[in-house]
Amino acid sequence: MSQGKKVSIIGAGNVGATVCYWLAMRKHCREIVMIDRYEGLAQGKALDILQATSPEGSHTQISSSSDYHSIANSNIVVITAGSPRKPGMSRDDLLMINANITKEIIEKITHYAPNAIIIIVSNPLDAMTYVALKVGHYARNRVIGMAGILDSSRMETFISQKLGFGYGQVTASVMGGHGDDMVPLPRYSSVNGVALTDLLTDVEIEEIIEKTRHGGAEIVSYMGTSGYYAPANSTVKMIEAILSDSRSIFPCAVLLEGEYGYHDTVNGVPVVLGANGVEQIVELPLNEHEKKQFSKSVESVNKLLETLHKSEFFVQ
Numbered sequence: 313m314s315q316g317k318k319v320s321i322i323g324a325g326n327v328g329a330t331v332c333y334w335l336a337m338r339k340h341c342r343e344i345v346m347i348d349r350y351e352g353l354a355q356g357k358a359l360d361i362l363q364a365t366s367p368e369g370s371h372t373q374i375s376s377s378s379d380y381h382s383i384a385n386s387n388i389v390v391i392t393a394g395s396p397r398k399p400g401m402s403r404d405d406l407l408m409i410n411a412n413i414t415k416e417i418i419e420k421i422t423h424y425a426p427n428a429i430i431i432i433v434s435n436p437l438d439a440m441t442y443v444a445l446k447v448g449h450y451a452r453n454r455v456i457g458m459a460g461i462l463d464s465s466r467m468e469t470f471i472s473q474k475l476g477f478g479y480g481q482v483t484a485s486v487m488g489g490h491g492d493d494m495v496p497l498p499r500y501s502s503v504n505g506v507a508l509t510d511l512l513t514d515v516e517i518e519e520i521i522e523k524t525r526h527g528g529a530e531i532v533s534y535m536g537t538s539g540y541y542a543p544a545n546s547t548v549k550m551i552e553a554i555l556s557d558s559r560s561i562f563p564c565a566v567l568l569e570g571e572y573g574y575h576d577t578v579n580g581v582p583v584v585l586g587a588n589g590v591e592q593i594v595e596l597p598l599n600e601h602e603k604k605q606f607s608k609s610v611e612s613v614n615k616l617l618e619t620l621h622k623s624e625f626f627v628q
């Protein structure tokens with residue numbers, strides 16, 4: 313696999329450490345560095361994960377630091393630093409607290425790892441991706457938000473649960489922002505090639521769409537904090553695609569510059585991921601209903617961006 317590659321993870325909490333664990337176990341990179349504002353946390357988790365690598369024959373070197381010098385020469389930096397939501401909160405409630413954290417971290421990354429591709433995980437995802445792009449003055453291919461793969465994998469799970477068969481054979485597609493207005497696409501979902509619309513009724517499909525839209529909140533309601541196994545798995549899929557230059561299509565949050573008719577905003581769309589990050593944005597021929605839903609999702613993200621612009625966040 314992609315030995316010789318370095319990934320840094322900023323934020324060694326639930327998602328960050330689980331990304332580190334998955335990556336180490338799958339042996340896709342030579343080196344992983346974890347940074348957290350609580351150095352002891354990153355240090356403890358790095359050592360714990362490192363001690364799990366030996367029985368697996370993984371050569372991945374895992375270290376922790378509070379010093380950003382250690383992220384130098386990273387191929388990819390993943391940002392999972394920031395607050396998760398608590399029950400009753402929306403992801404959007406995290407806007408200002410996580411925007412400030414993202415800004416502080418991006419300023420370090422542009423200094424210490426100027427050539428890295430950035431994967432954003434912190435919420436609200438689309439707005440944080442926009443913050444990273446603007447604060448770091450990055451070309452848009454280099455900053456990518458993780459959400460669409462996760463939302464699609466949730467939809468796939470709910471489809472198999474509803475059907476009672478097809479586990480592992482479902483392909484679902486979710487576009488749009490990572491919020492309650494995300495756009496699950498049953499027309500682009502199938503079970504081993506059999507169209508979803510041939511297997512489930514409209515009412516059943518609508519139920520799945522609603523469950524997918526609230527998939528994150530459902531987990532928060534059980535645990536008091538957000539999920540991390542599926543989010544970490546989705547993040548690792550993006551890392552693997554970039555490190556191995558697989559040029560795979562995944563739904564990811566990227567800056568739109570005219571695609572789907574929108575400018576200067578971030579939203580989730582299918583992209584080709586490869587060595588340069590976003591190699592291509594794929595424009596699906598959406599029908600009128602899907603276009604309307606996507607427009608609502610763009611509006612929701614734009615409201616957050618407006619709040620940031622009005623608060624003069626970008627001129628501080």
Ligand SMILES: NC(=O)C1=CN([C@@H]2O[C@H](COP(=O)(O)OP(=O)(O)OC[C@H]3O[C@@H](n4cnc5c(N)ncnc54)[C@H](O)[C@@H]3O)[C@@H](O)[C@H]2O)C=CC1
Pocket residue numbers: 322323324325326327328347348349350353392393394395396397406410413416417432433434435437458459462490537538539540543
């Ligand atoms: N995009 C997505 O689909 C998903 C996004 N998330 C988001 O990811 C973020 C992290 O979630 P969890 O790992 O569950 O939270 P967590 O609380 O377990 O971990 C966050 C870590 O960030 C660290 N941190 C905070 N400020 C920092 C700074 N300035 N520098 C370095 N480290 C800092 C904290 O010390 C903590 O260890 C949250 O915003 C959450 O909403 C979580 C799951 C899915």
Ligand SMILES: O=C([O-])CC(=O)C(=O)O
Pocket residue numbers: 396397403435462490527528529531532538539543
């Ligand atoms: O729901 C949350 O707060 C975390 C998240 O984005 C997800 O799990 O989809």
